[in-house]
Amino acid sequence: MTQTFTRKITYAQAISEATCLIMEADPNVVLMGIGMDYSSGVFGTTSEAFNKFGTERVIDTPAMENALTGIAIGSATVGIKPILVHARNDFMFLALDQLLNVCAKWNYMFNGNAGSLPIINRAVIGRGWGQGATHSQSIQSILAHFPGLRVVMPSNPADAKGMLLSAWKSFDPIVILEHRSLFEIEGQVDDGIAFSDLVSAKVVKEGSDLTIVATSICVHESLLIALELETLGISIEVVDLRSIQPIDCITVLDSVKKTGRLLIYDTSWVNFGVGAEIAATVAENDGMIMKTPIVRIGQLGVPAPVSKPLEDQHYPSSRSVFDIIEKMMSRNITSTKTIPSITKGFQGPY
Amino acid sequence: MSSDQELLECYIKMVNIRVFEEKVASEYPLGEMRTPTHLGIGQEAVAVGVLSQREPTDVIFSHHRCHNHFLAAGGSTYSLFCELLGRVDGCSGGRGGSVHLVDRSVNFLGTSPILTQAVAFAAGAAFAFNFRKQQRAAIVFFGDAAFEEGTMWETFNFSVLHKLPVLFVCENNLYSTESSLEKRVPFNTSFTEKSRAFGIFASTCDGNDVEEVSKHSRNAFEHIKSGYGPYLLECLTYRTREHVGPNFDYDFQRNYRSKEEIQKWMTKCPIINSGEILMKVYGFTKTQLLSINRRASEEIECAFNLAKKSPFPSLESHFDHLYGL
Numbered sequence: 001m002t003q004t005f006t007r008k009i010t011y012a013q014a015i016s017e018a019t020c021l022i023m024e025a026d027p028n029v030v031l032m033g034i035g036m037d038y039s040s041g042v043f044g045t046t047s048e049a050f051n052k053f054g055t056e057r058v059i060d061t062p063a064m065e066n067a068l069t070g071i072a073i074g075s076a077t078v079g080i081k082p083i084l085v086h087a088r089n090d091f092m093f094l095a096l097d098q099l100l101n102v103c104a105k106w107n108y109m110f111n112g113n114a115g116s117l118p119i120i121n122r123a124v125i126g127r128g129w130g131q132g133a134t135h136s137q138s139i140q141s142i143l144a145h146f147p148g149l150r151v152v153m154p155s156n157p158a159d160a161k162g163m164l165l166s167a168w169k170s171f172d173p174i175v176i177l178e179h180r181s182l183f184e185i186e187g188q189v190d191d192g193i194a195f196s197d198l199v200s201a202k203v204v205k206e207g208s209d210l211t212i213v214a215t216s217i218c219v220h221e222s223l224l225i226a227l228e229l230e231t232l233g234i235s236i237e238v239v240d241l242r243s244i245q246p247i248d249c250i251t252v253l254d255s256v257k258k259t260g261r262l263l264i265y266d267t268s269w270v271n272f273g274v275g276a277e278i279a280a281t282v283a284e285n286d287g288m289i290m291k292t293p294i295v296r297i298g299q300l301g302v303p304a305p306v307s308k309p310l311e312d313q314h315y316p317s318s319r320s321v322f323d324i325i326e327k328m329m330s331r332n333i334t335s336t337k338t339i340p341s342i343t344k345g346f347q348g349p350y
Numbered sequence: 351m352s353s354d355q356e357l358l359e360c361y362i363k364m365v366n367i368r369v370f371e372e373k374v375a376s377e378y379p380l381g382e383m384r385t386p387t388h389l390g391i392g393q394e395a396v397a398v399g400v401l402s403q404r405e406p407t408d409v410i411f412s413h414h415r416c417h418n419h420f421l422a423a424g425g426s427t428y429s430l431f432c433e434l435l436g437r438v439d440g441c442s443g444g445r446g447g448s449v450h451l452v453d454r455s456v457n458f459l460g461t462s463p464i465l466t467q468a469v470a471f472a473a474g475a476a477f478a479f480n481f482r483k484q485q486r487a488a489i490v491f492f493g494d495a496a497f498e499e500g501t502m503w504e505t506f507n508f509s510v511l512h513k514l515p516v517l518f519v520c521e522n523n524l525y526s527t528e529s530s531l532e533k534r535v536p537f538n539t540s541f542t543e544k545s546r547a548f549g550i551f552a553s554t555c556d557g558n559d560v561e562e563v564s565k566h567s568r569n570a571f572e573h574i575k576s577g578y579g580p581y582l583l584e585c586l587t588y589r590t591r592e593h594v595g596p597n598f599d600y601d602f603q604r605n606y607r608s609k610e611e612i613q614k615w616m617t618k619c620p621i622i623n624s625g626e627i628l629m630k631v632y633g634f635t636k637t638q639l640l641s642i643n644r645r646a647s648e649e650i651e652c653a654f655n656l657a658k659k660s661p662f663p664s665l666e667s668h669f670d671h672l673y674g675l
Contacts, residue, residue, distance in 0.1 A: 056481070061508070062504070062507060064504035064505075064507065066470070066501045067466075067470045067501045067504030067505040070470020070473070070474060070501060070505070071471075071473050071505070073470070074459075074474020074476075075477050075481075076474070077409075077471065077475060078459070078479070080478045097501075098470065098501075101462075102462055107674060109446045109450050110442045110450060110452045110460065111442050111443025111670070112443075112671040113441065113452050113453075114454065114459065115454070171673075
């Protein structure tokens with residue numbers, strides 16, 4: 001029996017490790033996208049694979065997002081399992097015809113007779129340091145709207161590795177949205193092939209007064225806020241949503257039944273977003289369990305501005321979240337502590 | 351084409367496809383085939399000529415006007431009728447409809463109606479063949495309007511860059527829906543010249559002459575399988591029916607093309623023309639050819655009647671195959 005051991009590695013290392021494990025185990029896997037073979041290797045996630053498997057299996061492609069996705073589809077019809085990488089999820093808009101019109105529907109519309117398309121799409125969300133309107137979007141709710149696609153947002157190194165491994169074993173096309181600001185964070189990750197499920201939300205901190213459902217980097221910020229409020233006697237439960245499609249409403253509902261208060265914190269804009277879906281689900285199930293109205297937070301409803309004061313205001317600050325929770329709990333939060341944003345020191349590379 | 355037998359085989363296939371499509375056209379107004387259908391009547395020589403030269407391990411993709419390719423590849427008339435009727439025995443279980451056909455048993459791997467999607471699929475399958483060092487080719491059929499979408503050129507660039515074994519077959523039928531080429535591309539545009547600028551070997555042929563299509567395809571496959579990369583074959587052809595549906599445009603007073611133009615092209619019918627050659631050059635009799643027609647009609651009639659007996663999908667199956675696992 002092989003013994004697994006756990007050690008601390010970064011989110012980027014976790015992705016790289018999973019990629020190499022998959023490519024070692026499965027000769028049908030190829031890695032494709034822009035910058036795969038750069039020495040920087042998409043923030044350190046593809047260089048190890050390139051060094052191990054070379055140009056035949058790690059392919060630096062021209063800028064051809066839609067055709068590349070179609071090529072991935074065609075290759076998958078004859079048994080290749082492509083991993084496509086987009087250094088920003090904003091670039092994927094160019095790939096949405098093939099991704100949404102074809103990939104998400106393939107298995108269903110041919111009634112299973114054309115096979116499934118287990119294509120993995122990795123895409124990175126940006127934030128901060130003036131990355132601006134076209135490099136800091138967060139497209140999960142668009143993708144999750146289309147039946148047939150899986151959409152996940154790993155918030156920590158263990159999931160970054162485990163969800164990628166599970167995506168490889170899945171028969172479905174999947175988009176894994178990684179957050180650029182998480183690539184350097186460290187966490188405990190199991191050695192070897194260690195799967196994380198692609199479906200369930202996870203309570204990452206238990207609490208009794210208020211539930212924060214968060215995605216991706218917002219999980220970390222929510223945890224820091226929850227820890228600070230703990231010292232003031234407010235007990236916050238933090239739920240890491242993990243999967244956007246399918247969405248695990250049972251875990252969310254269980255938590256909300258306990259706390260009666262729900263704050264949803266997502267990386268994207270609020271309108272038509274993940275928070276709207278969760279709030280609607282809670283309302284449809286039993287809106288009467290709520291002690292206070294549901295609150296949704298995320299990026300302000302404008303394209304992300306570059307100028308620093310505007311950019312700072314664009315994302316929720318710890319103070320603004322304290323103010324919201326103060327209202328929801330009908331009590332003063334005296335904390336003057338400013339919790340620095342995880343992205344605060346970020347200066348690239350992008 | 352080397353022998354009378356090869357031409358005869360092509361002729362039989364073209365007749366089968368024509369009779370199938372005409373059966374669809376006659377049944378369509380009854381409303382049981384509830385799926386927007388793009389008939390391939392008039393364009394049979396392209397599908398039959400190209401696919402007469404493929405190896406069984408070569409794979410095929412196609413676009414919205416795909417019945418010809420499905421049938422020429424060896425897809426069953428029964429499963430295609432079932433698909434158009436929305437029945438469970440359809441090649442896509444009745445879910446896909448006319449523009450989403452598949453039959454993996456004959457390496458017909460899928461069709462997609464948005465113009466250049468399937469062009470990229472073919473490059474993807476060809477990429478896999480190169481990756482595995484297999485001597486196989488991917489074939490994709492598309493219309494002239496595909497040259498208007500960017501994915502076409504992205505795919506061309508990548509295919510040449512990686513020397514992919516893919517045969518791009520353009521069915522240039524002069525119209526995209528009701529828009530003529532003159533409205534869509536500058537005067538004197540040559541698709542083959544444009545493609546050559548990308549480094550693709552290209553040739554143009556009379557797409558209504560099955561022998562010529564076969565000859566060009568044979569050269570194309572030889573080129574592809576020698577490892578020289580992709581090949582574009584432009585076949586000049588014409589659809590005699592409306593863009594989508596069973597009628598003639600002049601039945602509805604549509605004026606984007608004249609009745610005279612349509613009738614002129616109908617005299618260039620690939621089936622009539624190859625029938626003439628079979629008789630004049632190879633000594634077949636009119637009776638022999640008529641019996642081919644009769645047999646096709648009987649088989650198609652039989653497949654259709656059988657298809658009407660296939661059940662509809664169960665309501666319980668509505669969510670099947672959305673997710674694999």
